[in-house]
Amino acid sequence: MSKSLQAIRGMNDILPEQTPLWRYFEGTVARLLDNYGYKQIRMPIVEFTELFKRSIGEVTDIVEKEMYTFEDRNGDSLTLRPEGTAACVRAVLEHGITGGGQVQKLWYIGPMFRHERPQKGRYRQFHQIGLEVFNLDGPDIDAELIIMTWRLWGELGIRDAVKLELNSLGTSESRGRYREALVEYLSAHHDKLDEDSQRRLKTNPLRVLDTKNADTQAVLVDAPKMADYLDDESRTHFEGLKARLDAVGIPYVLNPKLVRGLDYYSKTVFEWVTDKLGAQGTVCAGGRYDGLVEQMGGKPTPGVGFAMGIERLVLMLETLEQIPQEISRQVDVYLCAFGEEAELAGLALAERVRDELPNLRLQVNAGAGSFKSQFKKADKSGALYALILGDDEMAQQVVGFKPLRGQGEQQSIAWDELAAHLATCVVQG
Template sequence: MSKSLQAIRGMNDILPEQTPLWRYFESTVARLLDNYGYKQIRMPIVEFTELFKRSIGEVTDIVEKEMYTFEDRNGDSLTLRPEGTAACVRAVLEHGLTGGGQPQKLWYIGPMFRHERPQKGRYRQFHQIGLEVFNLDGPDIDAELIVLTWRLWGMLGIRDAVKLELNSLGTSESRGRYRVALVEYLSAHLDKLDEDSQRRLKTNPLRVLDTKNADTQAVLVDAPKMADYLDDESRTHFEGLKARLDAVGIPYVINPKLVRGLDYYSKTVFEWVTDKLGAQGTVCAGGRYDGLVEQMGGKPTTGVGFAMGIERLILLLETLEQVPEEISRQVDVYLCAFGEAAELAALTLSEKVRDQLPNLRLQINAGAGSFKSQFKKADKSGALYALILGDDELAQQVIGFKPLRGQGEQQNIAFDALAAHLATCVVQG
């Protein structure tokens, strides 16, 4: 017997009962970003592998172990995008969107791919919403990114479950000086470091700072601190960011071990974390990458952005029971029609109602059926009301109106009064 077909491990179907919550989340974010003046950009999910090697860094875990890379029929090495910033920078450069120092405030949404060990809140195909801002170099835009996420958490009802962590990585020069000091310190305690940290010490020593190994964490207690190596420009920038967050009342903690996993970050880095999802606690993260555009072949262009994980935020909404009740209902009204003449009239009437009430979710029964079977489907649909149209109603040019979820008797509504009645019962309440 042949093996049954199924999804690839870590790449999940989003089923019909789940998509209303996804659509609610995505539309909430899109509306917020419209209000802040961000424009959507859509990039391919496949890019040349060199793009990610050049931007992310060849000695990062993503490039070394996690990318889905393959050769196409032309012999080109292609990669399913593991993150969105590099692809967005490529698009900005290719189409000259930042020419002449023009600021750009962009956002995107879509799947990313990393070959990680699947676990709760972490998948091999996962979805992100990302924001990228170019040619604005002050702490004001860094603050705006954080402020708008704070507003989003309020709109979603999850502010009390997330915490903001901040750090500054300084410029590449100051980070280089810190790297030398950190390597010197850690090399003197090499025997106390875990195996992964010993490997990172040779390739990407700043990543040792976010180790989860308890013995290595103990060593890091007395390690040099990045704050002591910041240049004046980075320190002034960081103080400006904190002043703005203080002004609008957003609480935060300074995490000197926060370094992010990608090579291109500089100055501001931040994460929104939660303790409600177990080990996978980061739901949104980002920072400034002022040297990335130039590193990828463009003119010097400042950049800052973040990405939020949709799966983790969906999971957080469910965990905190912050799923709006109305989004689980996909049908407002279910129309039952009995007999061919009634079915034809129901189709005509329903389209007239949709013309007048474009936001009404009206479903007509399909496949005929008895009175009992149609009512069973009406109830299963989750609709608030059932409409009933048979030969008797058709002769009188009325339609039966029956509440399915509460008090109220069935009544007959004239065809020409139906839309107004539904507007009162459903659309407005």
């Protein structure tokens, strides 16, 4: 017997009962970004592998271990995008939309791919919403990104479950000086480091700072601190960011070990973390990358952005039971029609109602069926009300109106009054 077909491990189907919560989350974010003046951009999910090697860094875990890379029929090395910033930078460079100092405030949504060990909240195909801002170099735009996420957490009802962690990595020059001091210190304690940190010491030593190994964390207690190596420009920038967050009243924690996993970050880095999801605590993270555009062949262009994981935030909404009641109902009204004449009239009536109430979720029964079977389907749909068209209703040009949830008697509504009646019962409450 042939093996049954299944989804690839770590790449999950999002089933119909799950999608309403996804659409609610994505719609809430999209409306918020519209209100702040951000414009959507859509990039391919496949890019040349060189793009990620040049931007993320060849000695990062993502490039070394996690990317889905393959050779196409032309012999080109291609990679499923593991993150969105590099692809967005490539797009703005290719189309010249940041030239001449043009400010661009962009956002995108879509799947990313990393070959990691699948676990709850961490998948091989995962979805992100990301923001990128170009040609603004002050702390005010860094603060705006954080303030937007703070407002989003409030709208979603999860603000009390997240914590903001901040750090500054300085310019590439100051980070280079810190890197040398850190390597010198860690090399003196080499035997006390875990195997992964020993490897990172030679390739990407700043990543040792976010190790989860308890013995290595003990070594790091007395390690040099990035704050002691910051240049004046970065220090002033960071103080400006903190002042703006203080002015708005957003609490934060300074985390000197916060370095992020990508080589291109400079100055501000931040993470929103939670203790509600077990080991997968980061739900939104980002920072400034002022040298990335130039590194990828463009002119010096300041940039800052963040990405949030949709799976983890949807999981948070479920865990904290912050799911609006209305999104669990996908149908407002279900129309039952009995007999061919009633079915034809029902179709025409349904379209008239939709013309007048475009936001009404009206489902018309398909597949005919007895009175009992149609009502069973109406109830299963979750609709608030059933509309009934049979021989008696056709003769009187009325429709039966029956509440399916709670109290209320069935009544008859004239066809030309149905939309107005539904507006008061459903659309307005």
